[in-house]
Amino acid sequence: MTTTARVAMIGNGFMGATHSQGWRVAPRFFDLPLQPEMAVMVGRNPDKNAQLADKWGWAEASEDFEATINRDDIDIVDIVTPGDLHCDMAIAALEAGKHVLCEKPLANTVDEARRMAAAAATAADKGVYAMVGFTYRRVPAATFARDLVARGAVGTIRQVRAQYLQDWLSDPQAPLTWRLDKSKAGSGSLGDIGAHAVDLAQYITGHSLTDVSGVMETFVKERPTMGEGQGLSGSAGEGTGPVTVDDFAAFTGRFDSGALGLFEATRFATGRKNMLQVEVSGDKGSILFNLEDMNAVQYYDATAPSNEQGFRRIYVTEADHPYMAAWWPPGHMIGYEHGFAHQAKDLVEAIASGQQPRPSFEDGYQVQRVLDAVERSAGAGSAWTPTAAN
Ligand code: SOE
Numbered sequence: 424m425t426t427t428a429r430v431a432m433i434g435n436g437f438m439g440a441t442h443s444q445g446w447r448v449a450p451r452f453f454d455l456p457l458q459p460e461m462a463v464m465v466g467r468n469p470d471k472n473a474q475l476a477d478k479w480g481w482a483e484a485s486e487d488f489e490a491t492i493n494r495d496d497i498d499i500v501d502i503v504t505p506g507d508l509h510c511d512m513a514i515a516a517l518e519a520g521k522h523v524l525c526e527k528p529l530a531n532t533v534d535e536a537r538r539m540a541a542a543a544a545t546a547a548d549k550g551v552y553a554m555v556g557f558t559y560r561r562v563p564a565a566t567f568a569r570d571l572v573a574r575g576a577v578g579t580i581r582q583v584r585a586q587y588l589q590d591w592l593s594d595p596q597a598p599l600t601w602r603l604d605k606s607k608a609g610s611g612s613l614g615d616i617g618a619h620a621v622d623l624a625q626y627i628t629g630h631s632l633t634d635v636s637g638v639m640e641t642f643v644k645e646r647p648t649m650g651e652g653q654g655l656s657g658s659a660g661e662g663t664g665p666v667t668v669d670d671f672a673a674f675t676g677r678f679d680s681g682a683l684g685l686f687e688a689t690r691f692a693t694g695r696k697n698m699l700q701v702e703v704s705g706d707k708g709s710i711l712f713n714l715e716d717m718n719a720v721q722y723y724d725a726t727a728p729s730n731e732q733g734f735r736r737i738y739v740t741e742a743d744h745p746y747m748a749a750w751w752p753p754g755h756m757i758g759y760e761h762g763f764a765h766q767a768k769d770l771v772e773a774i775a776s777g778q779q780p781r782p783s784f785e786d787g788y789q790v791q792r793v794l795d796a797v798e799r800s801a802g803a804g805s806a807w808t809p810t811a812a813n
Pocket of ligand 1: 527615619697
C-alpha cells in the first residue's frame with residue numbers, strides 16, 4: 424500500500440520554483456514507496472505567495488512557518504529560503520519531528536552548520552531524516568561519473584579540476600540581490616556556486632578536502648539597489664549599496680587521498696552562463712563532467728592501446744544509466760529541472776526505507792568547513808588552512 428508524505432515548502436524564489444517542479448514530477452515518473460503531496464507553501468508576502476502556490480501546484484499557501492511545521496499532517500519540510508534562515512528553520516522542523524530538505528550551502532557559518540548536523544543526528548536516531556540540496560549530484564551523468572570512478576575507471580586519482588563559472592554579475596549595474604548581502608547569503612560566489620563545485624568534486628572522487636589555500640576578491644564593491652522584480656531577474660532601482668560578499672573565490676585543495684585539486688567559483692566569467700565542470704585525472708584515465716553538456720560524460724581510458732586513445736563522449740541516456748529508466752527512450756535527453764525530481768525521489772525513498780539520505784547535514788557541515796577554511800586562508804595571505812572542525 425502506498426502512503427503519502429505531505430510536504431511544506433518554505434520560500435518561493437528561484438529554488439522554490441525548481442523544488443516545486445521536483446515534487447510535482449517525481450511521483451508521476453518514478454514508482455515511489457511514499458507519494459509526496461504538495462500540501463503547503465510558506466512565504467512572507469501573502470499575495471505573491473498565494474499566487475505562486477497556486478501556479479506551482481501547492482494545495483495551500485501560508486505565511487506562518489511555526490504553525491505549518493507543527494501541523495500533524497506535514498511530514499517533510501523543504502527549506503528554500505536565503506541561507507540566514509536555514510539554521511533556525513531546519514532545527515525547529517527537525518525538533519517538530521519533520522524530515523527536512525534544506526537548500527545549499529547548508530548554513531551561513533560553520534557554527535550554524537555544526538548545530539544543524541547535531542540536530543540532524545539526534546533526529547535520525549528517531550527515524551527523522553535531513554538532507555542538503557546539492558542537486559547536481561542527481562544529474563545522471565554526474566552520478567554516472569561517480570560510479571565510473573568508484574569502479575576504478577580512472578585508477579588512482581592524482582588531480583581534480585573543479586570550476587563553477589557564471590557571468591550575471593560582470594555588469595557593474597546588475598542590482599544588489601540578497602545573494603550579494605553577507606548577512607543573508609553568508610558568502611558570495613564561494614557559497615552560492617563554489618559549494619556545488621566542492622560537493623560535486625568530493626562526491627565524484629569519493630574523497631574529502633583536508634587543507635586549502637585560497638584567494639577571494641570583490642571586483643564591484645557598490646551596486647544599484649534592487650528595484651522591480653527579485654533575485655536573479657530583478658532590475659536596478661534608485662540609489663546604491665555595498666556588496667558585502669566575494670565576487671570570485673579560487674583555491675588549491677589537498678584531498679585525504681593525497682590528490683590535489685584546483686577550484687574556481689565566479690559570477691564574473693564573462694560568457695560563461697552556468698558552467699559547472701569537474702575533471703578527475705588518475706593513473707588509468709580521466710573523467711570530465713560539464714553541466715553545460717549535462718547528458719554526457721567525457722572519458723579517457725589510458726589503458727587502451729596507445730593508437731586508440733582519446734577522450735570519448737558517453738551519452739548518458741540509456742535505461743541502465745542512473746535515473747534514466749524513468750524517462751525517455753535512449754538518446755532523448757533530459758535537463759536542469761530533472762535533478763530536482765531525482766532529489767525528491769531519493770529523499771522519499773530514503774525516508775520510506777528508514778535510511779539516512781545523502782548528502783546528509785553532516786556532509787553539508789563538511790562542505791561548510793571547506794568554505795570557511797577558504798575564507799580564513801584568503802584572509803591570511805592564502806596560507807594553507809585545515810578544513811578540520813574548528
Ligand atoms: C542553487 O542551488 C544554486 O546554487 C543557485 O543559488 C545558484 O545561483 C545557481 O545558479 C546554481 O544553483
